[in-house]
Amino acid sequence: xxFEHEFFMRVARSFPLLKHLCIWNxxxxxxAGLMTFPSDNCQLHSIIEYPHLTILDIKFSHADYLEQFxxxxxxxxxxxxxxxxxFDDLKTVTKDFTREETRRNCSKxxxxxxx
Numbered sequence: 001x002x003f004e005h006e007f008f009m010r011v012a013r014s015f016p017l018l019k020h021l022c023i024w025n026x027x028x029x030x031x032a033g034l035m036t037f038p039s040d041n042c043q044l045h046s047i048i049e050y051p052h053l054t055i056l057d058i059k060f061s062h063a064d065y066l067e068q069f070x071x072x073x074x075x076x077x078x079x080x081x082x083x084x085x086x087f088d089d090l091k092t093v094t095k096d097f098t099r100e101e102t103r104r105n106c107s108k109x110x111x112x113x114x115x
Contacts, residue, residue, distance in 0.1 A: 002025065002027040002028060002029050002030075002062075002064075003023070003025055003027075003029070003065070004029065005029075005045045005048070005068070005074065008048050008068060008075070009045075009046070009048050012048050012049060012050050016051070016052070017052050018050060018052060018053055019052050019053060019054050019055065020053075020054070020055040020056075020057075021050070021053060021055070021056050021057070022057040022058075023056075023057070023058045023060075023061045023065050024060045024061060025061050025062065025065065026060070026061060026062050027062060028062050028064050029062070029064035029065070029067075029068065030064065045074065047072070047073065047074065047075065047076055048074065048075045048076070049075070049076045049077075049078075050075065050076070050077045050080075051078060051079065052079055053077050053079060053080055054079050054080060054081050054082060055080075055081075055082045055083070056069055056077070056080060056082070056083040056084070057083070057084040058083065058084065058085055059084045059085055059086055063089040063092055063093055066085055066089050066090065066093045067093050069083075069105065070093055070094065070101075070102040070105045070106060071093075071101050071102055071105070072101055072102070072103075072104045072105055073101055075105065076104075076105070077105050078108070079108065080105060080106075080108060080109055081108050081109055081110055082109065082110070083109055094106070
């Protein structure tokens with residue numbers, strides 16, 4: 001069952017000091033009505049903020065969850081310094097590291113475990 005935007009909003013509200021998050025779900029969010037690459041100017045949901053999240057492990061998740069956390073129009077993670085991800089998923093979501101919407105959430109990452 002896919003995790004929806006609302007689920008991540010509830011996690012952020014319930015655990016405001018969350019520092020490490022591991023997501024293990026290979027179901028696409030497209031099934032939940034969220035497109036992987038929606039119009040970047042179209043804000044359908046409020047932006048979720050994880051102010052203390054420093055480590056994100058999503059290597060065993062669908063690429064949609066990487067999109068959820070790296071796209072600044074969906075999620076803001078100002079302290080993210082480490083994430084674990086499959087390299088091909090990272091290239092896809094960031095459009096070969098040229099996508100502006102994913103730059104800010106990746107900018108402080110100094111330890112990226114890519115598989």
